[in-house]
């Protein structure tokens with residue numbers, strides 16, 4: 001449960017993951033979760049690895065559709081090739097950002113190349129698009145060089161948004177921050193935060209000390225709102241992903257790979273993927289991908305529930 005600082009009202013709320021399957025791999029899913037489906041517009045957070053993929057196929061996610069969101073792909077170790085129905089073919093390595101805006105609809109696939117590095121380790125994130133932009137045409141961006149903010153005892157690679165005056169060129173549709181922060185010491189580092197944002201962090205290496213509490217690799221913590229900064233330390237070193245944004249107040253309907261607003265949005269997107277009445281133009285085909293197209297699961301027998 002949440003610990004609330006009686007003076008600052010700042011929250012430190014550990015968010016335990018649940019296991020989820022992506023193809024043959026098992027991942028830790030932190031978002032969405034019961035009681036907290038978003039942090040800012042971040043609406044999906046999977047963390048995986050480090051997995052030893054030596055001698056195996058590695059990541060093998062066949063063509064599947066998305067609507068109403070952006071996917072943010074961030075690797076800590078390994079190498080993945082992205083293909084989508086716009087014709088994009090893009091290899092991604094640690095330190096680089098793949099950002100796909102699904103908007104009205106896109107299909108993509110992700111595959112480890114052959115050969116590939118031994119270890120696969122990373123996060124898969126989604127950002128919900130605001131209602132006014134959720135039907136925009138699909139787009140794909142690759143950012144091989146991201147800006148880095150020097151925070152003294154820490155450095156922060158800015159994936160999206162702005163931190164300490166350093167801004168990423170990645171396209172966003174709502175006020176948002178995503179940064180990969182390495183705390184090396186000596187001493188503590190102050191990470192400036194926007195007070196009108198809510199934030200969370202996920203420790204991806206070592207141990208990170210926040211508000212005098214230690215969090216090991218794999219710990220995810222909701223930090224609440226109204227913080228103007230975060231004092232962090234490594235024990236002795238640590239690395240975390242900082243996620244935040246203005247609280248996303250629009251109703252969301254999330255099911256499988258679709259983000260919409262109503263059950264009808266979901267039913268229509270599923271039908272367009274399963275039996276494309278429009279000739280397949282909504283999602284298109286992912287050319288040159290060896291793995292099979294991923295079928296949508298059956299719709300739940302009960303009503304689809306909004307978050």
Ligand code: MN
Nearest residue numbers: 064066071108
């Ligand atoms: Mn996807």
